[in-house]
Amino acid sequence: MVNKKNRKKFISATKLSKSPPISPNSKDDASQYDERRAHHNALERKRRDHIKDSFVSLRKSVPSLSRDKVSRAQVLIHATSYIKYLTKKINANKRESDILELENRETYQKVKKMECRLNRLDMSDGDNSDDGIFGIDNLLQEFNVKFE
Template identity: 50%
Template sequence: MLSDEDDRDVDVESDAEKRAHHNALERKRRDHIKDSFSSLRNSVPSLHGEKVASRAQILKKASDYILYMKKKNNSHQQDIHDLKRQNSLLGAQIRTLEKAKKSATFHSELSKCIIESDTESSSDGDEEMVTQPQNKSKKLKTAH
């Protein structure tokens, strides 16, 4: 059986192991925080190349940079929105012009047909052809 002295040795070793384990975990945590601050420092353009910067300075500069990038992002989002709106308006103008072009072509062909049929069937000189802008022709009755 174990004596009281052996129990104390096990407890002391156990306490020492617990303390060592705790110290190792704490060291690992501090190293992780240190590495994270180093990574953050390297991510902030105004801190590039600086080997020494306090944690407070790193946090302040990182916060400033985040705000700057948010403003820049919002500006770009607004530009995208404006360009989409402009693109939509230009698309509507294109569709309107294409419809007008088709309509003008139709009216031009129709006018040619009317002129040809009027020329073939017209025998009295009471009608004159008047050309209007956009290649549209109309007949005007004239009194002699």
């Protein structure tokens, strides 16, 4: 017994194309057959040209292959390794960017903290300027900044 699932598989496997092949039995059939073959050949040539152009474009995109004449298999191999290299480079740059962003935030927080302390020093004792200078020096040393 054939269930629905198997019947669908059988029908799709045995289904004929929408337009059955024409064998040239008469002059009209031969003409129609030649037209269909010419159309099919043109489509196939267009498809092959597109694939060829795509391989040329891919070869030009891979720096190590831009001037070499290599097989399509070699283009794919080199393109794959170049993509892997670029992926690693992107990931390394992302990690470095994250580290720099963190350092930038930490530096920004230190600057804000220094500004607050400097404002407190300015307000604490306006008459005693020596304390203010020493306070700033201590603050800058804490921030690892040296002025000479």
